[in-house]
Amino acid sequence: MTFSLTNLANPSRFLTFAGAVIPWLAALTVILLGIGLYQAFFVAPTDYQQGETVRIMYIHVPAAWVGMGCYAVIAIAALGTLIWRHPLADVAAKAAAPIGATFTLVILVTGSLWGKPMWGTYWVWDARLTSLLVLFLLYLGLIALWQSIEDPGRAGRAAAILALVGAVNLPIIKFSVDWWNTLHQPASVFRAGGPTIDPALLTPLFVMGGAFLALFVLLHLIAMRAEILRRRVRVLQQTQVAQAALS
Amino acid sequence: MPESWRGPCRGRRDVKAALALLRRDIALAFREGGAIGVALGFYLVVVAIAPFGLGPDMNLLARVAPGLLWIALLLAALLSADRIFHNDYEDGSLDALAMGPLPLAAVAASKSLAHWVTTCVPLALLAPVLGLLLNFPIDAIPILVLAMLVGTPAVSFIAGIGASLTLGLRRSGLLLALLVLPLYVPVLIFGVSTISAAVTGPGSPWPPFLMLCAISLASMVLAPLAAAAALRNSFR
Numbered sequence: 001m002t003f004s005l006t007n008l009a010n011p012s013r014f015l016t017f018a019g020a021v022i023p024w025l026a027a028l029t030v031i032l033l034g035i036g037l038y039q040a041f042f043v044a045p046t047d048y049q050q051g052e053t054v055r056i057m058y059i060h061v062p063a064a065w066v067g068m069g070c071y072a073v074i075a076i077a078a079l080g081t082l083i084w085r086h087p088l089a090d091v092a093a094k095a096a097a098p099i100g101a102t103f104t105l106v107i108l109v110t111g112s113l114w115g116k117p118m119w120g121t122y123w124v125w126d127a128r129l130t131s132l133l134v135l136f137l138l139y140l141g142l143i144a145l146w147q148s149i150e151d152p153g154r155a156g157r158a159a160a161i162l163a164l165v166g167a168v169n170l171p172i173i174k175f176s177v178d179w180w181n182t183l184h185q186p187a188s189v190f191r192a193g194g195p196t197i198d199p200a201l202l203t204p205l206f207v208m209g210g211a212f213l214a215l216f217v218l219l220h221l222i223a224m225r226a227e228i229l230r231r232r233v234r235v236l237q238q239t240q241v242a243q244a245a246l247s
Numbered sequence: 248m249p250e251s252w253r254g255p256c257r258g259r260r261d262v263k264a265a266l267a268l269l270r271r272d273i274a275l276a277f278r279e280g281g282a283i284g285v286a287l288g289f290y291l292v293v294v295a296i297a298p299f300g301l302g303p304d305m306n307l308l309a310r311v312a313p314g315l316l317w318i319a320l321l322l323a324a325l326l327s328a329d330r331i332f333h334n335d336y337e338d339g340s341l342d343a344l345a346m347g348p349l350p351l352a353a354v355a356a357s358k359s360l361a362h363w364v365t366t367c368v369p370l371a372l373l374a375p376v377l378g379l380l381l382n383f384p385i386d387a388i389p390i391l392v393l394a395m396l397v398g399t400p401a402v403s404f405i406a407g408i409g410a411s412l413t414l415g416l417r418r419s420g421l422l423l424a425l426l427v428l429p430l431y432v433p434v435l436i437f438g439v440s441t442i443s444a445a446v447t448g449p450g451s452p453w454p455p456f457l458m459l460c461a462i463s464l465a466s467m468v469l470a471p472l473a474a475a476a477a478l479r480n481s482f483r
Contacts, residue, residue: 082476148416161473
């Protein structure tokens, strides 16, 4: 059997694939997190302006990448649900939502902890913070919609529609610091003309970014596997009830 | 949506059918009464209890008036939003409409428009009276009403998405508020900044006003497509 992504559309093959990949991913996550955290806390120099608090960046910024990237995953999976009726698409979207919500909460919490020493306040209603709070609320709305519709198929399609409507917010978050002059600092890593951060600070940041990405993929695969198994249990229970009713 | 694109072009007949549906929904809403009165009363109550919470300082009230009027309007409009499709869903006429030749997106658009005419327009027209209670400057009242009339189509059409997603669910009203309120943030921001710019400056109120127009137009075009997809999903 040749390996291709379409093979994974079959939930059973996906389960085998996930079972094989998860240990390796877990190892990779632990190694990257180890290296990244060591570099972030012991190797990276302190910032000339921000001192030790700059180290919050190594949690805050990768969490922001993952928290927003996760919504992009949900939006792409929503397309998969609505256009191609891909059997795993709404499993992927449903599994991603709580993970994305958690990472977004991490962004908001670390951001306010960083904001207190830097800006003198835990929270300001600036464009980047507010649009991220809206992202968090969108995640909560998606989770609530999944919770309140009984039939998984219908829930998946409804959530997919909502996810696509909410995707309008993503570019607003990304460009909020460029469009509005607010307290949050402007883009300094992914910008036209290259990053404005010193390589000594940037390398650990990218290692942490890789570690968070690996962590996200790992959690996502585990959550997807759990969701597929949950649906199988549901089907088994339904057939059992049907058989009991017949006999 | 693809299903409705197929088949012979019925442009003029579709427009006629959508207008007939709009007239029917508006007539039903007015004759049934109740809903509009409740929304207006809710608007009045929310604005009236604000001074008890904020204190009766007239300068403070004038400063927060634009935001307060907008927030109360959004809440009052949400109050009747789950009725956009609900009555027709209950008595089966929504099924009949979905089977009919009129594209489902046009059905959704005309129902959202009916919500705008019967809820948001009365609310926007009540706003000046409530503005006076909050010490809102009289010469800025035309722009207050204008901004609300221009911004509220987005409110009704986005509420249409929420109403179609939560159709037939338990506690649909609460869920609707959770889904839709975050999507109202842009309307709120530009609606309030239009009015604030007109009252206190600095700068002209027209750039945020044009953004408000853009948001309303975009949601009038795109939201019915999402609502139609959600309606089709709820029939399955």
